Amino acid sequence: MEKDKQLPLAIIILAISIVFSSIWIGQSLKQIGYERNEIAKESVSVSSLQSDILGLEEAAKYLDISKSELLYIVEGKGSTINYIKINGKYIFSKEGLDKWVQSSRLEIQQ
The missing domain is CATH 1.20.5 (Single alpha-helices involved in coiled-coils or other helix-helix interfaces)
Incomplete structure (x- = not known):
């Protein structure tokens, strides 16, 4: 039970x-x-x-210029390209490069 x-x-x-x-x-x-x-x-x-983050070579390709030309622009006096340099490496943003292109003056070389 x-x-x-x-x-x-x-x-x-x-x-x-x-x-x-x-x-x-x-x-x-x-x-x-x-x-x-x-x-x-x-x-x-x-x-x-x-x-959206580019190294030196990628940024040069993005702008359709050589790395040496980009370095010349970046290291020149009065450069308005925004970048960060860490351990000798340059870091760019696409947005910063686009703003630089928009604000830059037109210069044609012949």
Whole structure:
């Protein structure tokens, strides 16, 4: 008789533990998915930022001039090209180069 009363109680306890554990696992999976989504968003924004940043050679190609011409312009007095020099490497932004081209005067050599 005692076993007949314990079996339904054990089934109810088992069912409750299955429900709570499935809720707990579901919440954990949602949190992992959220964190992965945030990481993916960050990597997309970083990669889009990196595509706007150019080294010396890339900037020269972007402006359709040689590296030596770009260095001459950058290191000349009164240069208005915005750049950063880190450990001897020049770093330019496409936006900065575009602004420089727009604000520069037209000079034609023949």
